Every structure is written in structure tokens, then in C-alpha cells.
Amino acid sequence: MRIIIADDDRLVCDSLKIILGARGIEVCGVGADGDQAARLYEQERPDVALLDIQMPGRDGLWAAEQILSEDPAARVVFLTTFSDDEYIVRALKLGARGYLIKTDVAAIPPALAQVMAGRRVLEGKAVADVDFAAAGKGSALARPAAFACLTDREFEVARLVAEGLDNKEIAAAAYMGEGTVRNHISSVLAKLGLRNRTQIAIAYLRG
CATH class of the missing domain: 1.10.10.10 (Winged helix-like DNA-binding domain superfamily/Winged helix DNA-binding domain)
Structure with missing residues (x-):
């Protein structure tokens, strides 16, 4: 599995690269804002785009909209600090495959596997799709x-x-x-x- 990560916290990115790498997940690109995320997706065409929602400048929602407009089949997953983030529902409606909580690091690799299997994940748990x-x-x-x-x-x-x-x-x-x-x-x-x-x-x- 190849993924890109976009998060303005470099420590989060570095930590995820180590954790995911140990599970055989390749991080093929890292960005710090929505512009970089959209460019990375176009360049790398990863299996999953793991995006922070709130970033300086253009945020993760903007990046997701750009990515999904170009590739409706893209697997976009949001990574956020707060499980009750007010943007989450709109993110799912936009076409994101789910969201994960930064503090629950252990749940991220198996959740990404669920996404690769075609499921939607919320807080690390798979749920049925809604049309x-x-x-x-x-x-x-x-x-x-x-x-x-x-x-x-x-x-x-x-x-x-x-x-x-x-x-x-x-x-x-x-x-x-x-x-x-x-x-x-x-x-x-x-x-x-x-x-x-x-x-x-x-x-x-x-x-």
C-alpha cells in the first residue's frame, strides 16, 4: 500500500512514517497543506491520501475536493485531533472514505487496510456505506x-x-x-x- 500524508505537524508525519513503515505501508509523499496534498496526489497517485483537516492556507477539505474531482475513486481519509470535528460530516458527503483520530495511532494501519478493502472507516471502525x-x-x-x-x-x-x-x-x-x-x-x-x-x-x- 502506498499513501501520502498531509499534516502541518512535522512530528505527526515523521511518527506516522515510522509506524506505517513497520506495517509495510509506504509513505511516498508528505505535505504540510492542502496545495501540497493535491500536488502530491497528482504526482504519486497513491492508494490512500491521509489528510489533516485543519492546516494553514488551503485545508484538507479543499485538497479532498480537488483530489476527488480529478479522481472520484480516490481513497481520501482524514486524520484529525477531535472526534467531534464539525467538518467531518461534510467530509464524508464530499466522498472521503472516513476519518481517524491522531491519538489512536494503533488503529490507523488496520483502518487503512479496511479502506483498501472498500469499506468506510469512522474513528477506526468500519461502517456500511450510505448512498x-x-x-x-x-x-x-x-x-x-x-x-x-x-x-x-x-x-x-x-x-x-x-x-x-x-x-x-x-x-x-x-x-x-x-x-x-x-x-x-x-x-x-x-x-x-x-x-x-x-x-x-x-x-x-x-x-
Whole structure:
């Protein structure tokens, strides 16, 4: 497996090169921002692009968008410090194959193997894919068991959160006010025992 890494923390890059190299994973390029990541991908055509989200200048999301626009089959995986990063849901909608937590270094090599096997990974765990395009058209998707306690409208809002929509977009798509959207999200969080909208999306995807 050949990968590129983009992270503005050189120590993270050097550490990952050692850890991944010991597992037979070749790091064929290292960058420090989104521009370098996009250039490296074009030059190296790696099996996986492992990108930090927040970097100086153009960030990982920008790089992912460039990479995936040129190569829709690209395996882009985000590496982040925070498991509840507000950008994660949009990253998945963009087409990323998942995200990993920097502090959980041991989970990175097996997670990359899952990605190579065609799976999506969240926090190192494989999850089933969701057809975001179909979901966006309002197709009837099976309700995850964990969401059984929600009303139909709460589940609809949860599904739209998982698609990466913000409150204004959800309000327009579901024909309700933004205040109502916020109320539904608060209710979903309370019923499911979650902390934020990213956890709603993760629960949906894992379901």
C-alpha cells in the first residue's frame, strides 16, 4: 500500500512514517497543506491520501475536493485531533472514505487496510456505506434500530444532518423553520444520549 500524508505537524508525519513503515505501508509523499496534498496526489497517485483537516492556507477539505474531482475513486481519509470535528460530516458527503483520530495511532494501519478493502472507516471502525445521492432525493432508507425512539420528523432531521446539511438547508429541505430544526436536533441528542450533530451522523452511518 502506498499513501501520502498531509499534516502541518512535522512530528505527526515523521511518527506516522515510522509506524506505517513497520506495517509495510509506504509513505511516498508528505505535505504540510492542502496545495501540497493535491500536488502530491497528482504526482504519486497513491492508494490512500491521509489528510489533516485543519492546516494553514488551503485545508484538507479543499485538497479532498480537488483530489476527488480529478479522481472520484480516490481513497481520501482524514486524520484529525477531535472526534467531534464539525467538518467531518461534510467530509464524508464530499466522498472521503472516513476519518481517524491522531491519538489512536494503533488503529490507523488496520483502518487503512479496511479502506483498501472498500469499506468506510469512522474513528477506526468500519461502517456500511450510505448512498447520499439517493438519500438526498428522499428515498426510503431503513431506519437504524438506534433511531427507533425518534418521531418521523426527528428521524428526518437526523437523516438530513447525516447528509451534511446545516440548519438552514434542513429547514428548506424539510419545510420547517430553523427554530423547529434546532428543537428537533436538541430532542434527537437528548433521546439518543449524544453530544453534537456529528455524533448523530456517525450513529446514522453506523446504523
